Amino acid sequence: MTIHVLGEVPIGDLDQFLAVFSTDGLAKRQEHGCSGATVLSPIHESGRVVVILEFADEQSFQAFRDDATAPPIMRRGGAQGPPTFTVLQQVGSYPH
Template sequence: MILATTKVEDVDRFLTIFSTKGAEKRGQHGSKGSTVFRDPVEENRVWVLFDWDPEGWQEFVSDPEVPPILQEAGHVGKPQPAQLVGRYDA
């Protein structure tokens, strides 16, 4: 699992591209799915929980076809993965 965040120009525009072109490209790099959350404080920030291994994530962010997709989706900067600091039962 990977948790990542990014700011976007427009959440609806982001979701349109994320769920189509972005999903196709992520699938090519082994992503098994994702769940998108809107930040409760920053209106144009989204958080995405990916069912994806770190190797696939690295392949995706290194793919030269990804930046134009991010641009079309309206990203403001690059998506940033959150740092895992622990796992706990219950």
């Protein structure tokens, strides 16, 4: 069952974050079975992004989270601190 992970990351420069997130970060996420990612930026707030990640299961996400090579990639992308993660399961979907 696919899980979603809500991540919040304090960042410096948005362009720097996106450049690394879409290259080295993508490769690292794919290595652990991440099948999709959406990056959102609060409209009236800078210095933070919200990321929604899709993983096959919680074990795949934990492997990503525990990978010691991931934090240096995040720092290279301008992360100003560690992300906070919330693991979510879908309990309903209502097309509009």
